[in-house]
Amino acid sequence: MSTTDWRGQAVESADDSVIDETVSRRGEARALLFSLLRPYRAVIAVLAIIVVVENAARLSVPILVQRGIDHGIPPILAGGSARELVVILAVLCGVVILQAGSRMVFLRRSGRIGQQVLLELRRRLFRHFQRLDVAFHDRYTSGRVVARSTNDIEAIQEMLSTGFDGLITAVLTMCGTAVLLLVLDWRLGLMCLCAFPILVGLVWWFRTESSKTYLKVREAAALVIVQFVETMTGIKAVQAYRREPRNQEIFEDVADHYKSINERAFKLMAIFMPSVRLVGNIATGVVLLYGGYLVLEGRMTLGTLTAFLLYLRIFFEPMQEISQFFNTFQSASAALEKISGVMATEPGIRDPSDPVRLAAVRGEVDFRDVRFDYVPGRAVLPDLTLHLPAGQTVALVGTTGAGKTTIAKLIARFYDPVSGVVSLDGVDLRDIEQAELRRHVVMVTQENFMFEGTVADNIRFGRPSATDAEVRAAAEAVGADRFIDALPDGYATDVAKRGGRLSAGQRQLIAFARAFLADPAVLILDEATSSLDIPSERLVQRALVTVLADRTAVVIAHRLSTVLSSDRVLVLEHGRIVEDGPPSELIDAGGHFAGLYRAWEESLA
Helix, strand or coil, X not given: CCCECCXXXXXXXXXXXXXXXXXXXXXXXXXXXXXXXXXXXXXXXXXXXXXXXXXXXXXXXXXXXXXXXHHHHHHHHCCCXXXXXXXXXXXXHHHHHHHHXXXXXXXXXXXXXXXXXXXXXXXXXXXXXXXXXXXXXXXXXXXXXXXXXXXXXXXHHHHHHHHHHHHHHHHHHXXXXXXXXXXXXXXXXXXXXXXXXXXXXXXHHHHXXXXXXXXXXXXXXXXXXXXXXXXHHCHHHHHHCCCHHHHHHHHHHHHHHHHHHHHHHHHHHHHHHHHHHHHHHHHHHXXXXXXXXXXXXXXXXXXXXXXXXXXXXXXXXXHHHHHHHHHHHHHHHHHHHHHHHHHHXXXXXXXXCCCCCCCCCCCCEEEEEEEEEEECCEEEEEEEEEEECXXXXXXXXXXXXXXXXXXXXXXXXCCCCCEEEEEECCEEHHXXXXXXXXXXXEEEECCCCCCCCEHHHHHHHHXXXXXXXXXXXXXXXXXXXXXXXXXXXXXXXXXXXHHCCXXXXXXXXXXXXXXXXXXXXXXXXXXXXXXXXXXXXXXXXXXXXXXXXXXXXXXXXXXXXXXXXXXXXXXEECCEEEEEECHHHHHHHXXXXXXXXXXXXXXXX
16 A cells, blocks of 8 residues: 555554564464453353254254154144144244243353453553553554554454354354255255365355455554544644645545455455355255155155255355354454554563662662663664762753753663663662652653543542642642632543643643652653743742752753753753753853853843
């Protein structure tokens, strides 16, 4: 496919690049499915017995019909008793009730197991997506996450709810019917079974072709979801830059591709199903012709021929079930392979097997000979050695791409260095459990993401157990209490989707309160004041003096008003520290930072 995304890049070049090597791992997909079904082995065995009983009851109906025609009706026509026909009808009613009852039990129990399996799969997938590191989510778009969690899960749900049931019923029906055909009349039975190799050939062809097609269907479906989610997520930018026509063109391109792949799938069905029906109708015609001849010759009873024709119809009916199963199975297999590919992806950031337990954390941070790159061979930090004493507020300044945010991400352990060591209180971050590290190191970014819920819910996000009084104290510490009290419901005000009811500055203040409530030993502010207006920034500046006391703070900001209040400034260029010292001394030294300061003063004037 040659469609391009909003950047003008080929869409397929980004399609599941993280798990390309795992898409074909059908072994992992089967292992995942078996692990989900393993707790229900005993129940599945009972359900298999119920299916056998149901099919036995169903296959006994033509025999009873034959019995009624050959042995129940003749006595009545001769003026005799109808007793045998009544008995046959009573047995037939019992068989029908048994079939219906066993079917009902099977559907209820299998449906319950299917939903429990899907619930466990959703739990595992959600848990695993949360475990995967930031680097994975930087590469794996939110649209693909949605596709794995919804579209692919639904395909597996269809297979569990109808697919396996249809296949088992079809196999049992075909095998049982083949045996009964031979028992009723081996000559007609052999004639009918001559069509079986043709059916096997058709099924094999359909399975092979549909396997290729449905993998493409899942990939095309993911592309449609990706384009839709990314466009709707960035709808403000789309409308602001008048991108609607171009985005519509891109979406129509991927949607048209999705349509074409689905048309290919329907074309396979259009060939397979009529071919099966044709073979079945030819076989029925041959049986009717030859069987009628045998009845006229007195070598076969009318009841036997009737039962034979009923069984022949039952014999070819499962072909539709099998084709439907292959539809759902191929679609679910492609979905399961993609999900298992994600599940097989190990997080780049892992917890140690023998973690070091931290006692009272001071907040001392060290970089020793640290090298880091996002793209191999292109170092962002070529060789960084840095000591941040506990309780010191350090500002990082420099041009875009100098490595400021990379340093912050390494301290928060969103990434691990390629070489060297980043440590907290002398302990390598790789030797600390991530949950414990995140209790002591908190990062506030300029995205200031707000979750659906109330203002109080968003503030206590990092400490769900915090009391209302503690939430209020955190808000007061950063100066957020004034605008919160002015909201319609105060702290109980619903922030709406992504904080849509709040201004950018208000969202940033809530993000500050959230971080302060978490009470970390190390607080990282990455452009965290960029969305604040001047009055809000002054509120935050006053709050920072109190809240950052006795706490290690790393501040990344282009606004020098934030930088000037720090204890120390590091000026970075190409991942190296070119200036280091208190802001006043660097201004007097007349270097890089002094130039930034003069430019800032001129902008104020």
